[in-house]
Amino acid sequence: MKILITGSSGQIGTNLALRLLRGGHEVFGVDKRQNTWTNEFPYLLQDLAGHYAPFRGGINGVEYPETDLVVHLAAHAKVHQLVGEPHRALENAVMTFNVLEYARQANIPLVFSSSREVYGDVHRFEGYNEQAADFAYTESTYSASKIAGEAFIYSYARCYGLPYLVFRFSNVYGRYDNDLHRMVRVIPLFIHSMLRGEPITIYGGRDKTLDFTYVDDCVDGIARGIEALAERRVVNQTINLAYGEGNTLVHCAERIAHELGTEPDMTLAPSLLGEVTHYVADLSKARALLGYDPKVPLDDGIARAVAWFREHREAHPEENTFISADHERAQERGQGWKTAPVS
Ligand SMILES: NC(=O)c1ccc[n+]([C@@H]2O[C@H](COP(=O)([O-])OP(=O)(O)OC[C@H]3O[C@@H](n4cnc5c(N)ncnc54)[C@H](O)[C@@H]3O)[C@@H](O)[C@H]2O)c1
Numbered sequence: 001m002k003i004l005i006t007g008s009s010g011q012i013g014t015n016l017a018l019r020l021l022r023g024g025h026e027v028f029g030v031d032k033r034q035n036t037w038t039n040e041f042p043y044l045l046q047d048l049a050g051h052y053a054p055f056r057g058g059i060n061g062v063e064y065p066e067t068d069l070v071v072h073l074a075a076h077a078k079v080h081q082l083v084g085e086p087h088r089a090l091e092n093a094v095m096t097f098n099v100l101e102y103a104r105q106a107n108i109p110l111v112f113s114s115s116r117e118v119y120g121d122v123h124r125f126e127g128y129n130e131q132a133a134d135f136a137y138t139e140s141t142y143s144a145s146k147i148a149g150e151a152f153i154y155s156y157a158r159c160y161g162l163p164y165l166v167f168r169f170s171n172v173y174g175r176y177d178n179d180l181h182r183m184v185r186v187i188p189l190f191i192h193s194m195l196r197g198e199p200i201t202i203y204g205g206r207d208k209t210l211d212f213t214y215v216d217d218c219v220d221g222i223a224r225g226i227e228a229l230a231e232r233r234v235v236n237q238t239i240n241l242a243y244g245e246g247n248t249l250v251h252c253a254e255r256i257a258h259e260l261g262t263e264p265d266m267t268l269a270p271s272l273l274g275e276v277t278h279y280v281a282d283l284s285k286a287r288a289l290l291g292y293d294p295k296v297p298l299d300d301g302i303a304r305a306v307a308w309f310r311e312h313r314e315a316h317p318e319e320n321t322f323i324s325a326d327h328e329r330a331q332e333r334g335q336g337w338k339t340a341p342v343s
Pocket residue numbers: 006007008009010011012013030031032033046047048049050072073074075076077078091095113114115116168169170171172173
């Protein structure tokens with residue numbers, strides 16, 4: 001197949017593109033940033049969040065190559081950043097709208113990257129199945145952007161017959177998530193800080209429990225979805241993709257410390273505004289519809305993530321430098337008001 005991936009310079013996009021190439025597919029990416037990890041696939045540098053006039057062909061009238069299916073991953077993907085800068089949440093919705101318009105005109109199916117954030121932080125369930133989303137519980141502007149994206153997709157399916165799959169991801173970690181300039185994710189940030197002997201802060205306290213997904217499992221689920229959707233075996237479904245097990249952030253930090261052969265210097269702090277503090281996915285639907293069977297429990301995944309991090313750091317010793325959690329935003333905007341890592 002010929003597959004278009006938006007957000008192709010990001011963590012999931014890069015891993016997915018390489019996986020699809022290995023599976024014999026052709027990949028074409030779109031992102032507003034260069035891909036710093038690989039040059040194995042072509043991509044277009046384009047801002048997908050513009051308020052463009054109605055267009056023909058690719059977004060904003062740019063000629064895209066012939067495509068069988070689009071995977072829409074581009075987004076501002078950090079919860080707490082969007083609480084501080086809500087206009088970025090609106091940009092997420094605009095990106096999804098532009099990609100939907102492209103898919104509608106090109107008459108191709110779409111795979112969308114939603115999030116467990118759509119469930120909110122309501123602590124109502126042991127395992128969250130897909131029906132449990134109740135949008136009255138919209139937890140943050142980031143959640144709102146994913147709910148808006150889902151709603152647009154469901155409406156395009158009804159009004160224009162657009163075939164789709166929506167995946168709700170949860171804390172994806174591993175390879176290609178340790179770009180120093182964008183390191184606000186908890187696992188690479190903890191590895192970075194502990195390697196430097198610096199303290200870490202666990203926002204949400206000792207009980208904060210999340211479903212961490214090693215990136216290869218996530219990408220395997222998406223690849224299964226792409227094939228099932230292309231063959232119309234599975235169409236118009238919303239599906240959780242995670243590992244299916246809760247782990248505390250404290251445990252996660254302890255495992256990183258173990259892998260690094262160090263003792264974690266942890267401070268516990270209250271949860272940040274808009275964050276989910278308890279989530280364990282119900283994966284029954286992914287298993288039944290896609291044969292999804294995640295393989296990498298957190299302890300193994302942490303070992304792999306630490307090994308990847310060490311390898312990358314050896315090749316880039318200049319990255320062994322102090323970073324604050326607002327690094328990316330400070331870089332982008334030349335200013336530095338304080339925020340904290342998201343998980
Ligand atoms: N990684 C996770 O834990 C997780 C969890 C739930 C949902 N998701 C969703 O999965 C998707 C992929 O996540 P990721 O971890 O790879 O994120 P990422 O931040 O690594 O990648 C997102 C990419 O989108 C691009 N992008 C942002 N704004 C753009 C714009 N205006 N035009 C073009 N490109 C733009 C970025 O440059 C980036 O390369 C996102 O939609 C995210 O919200 C991720």
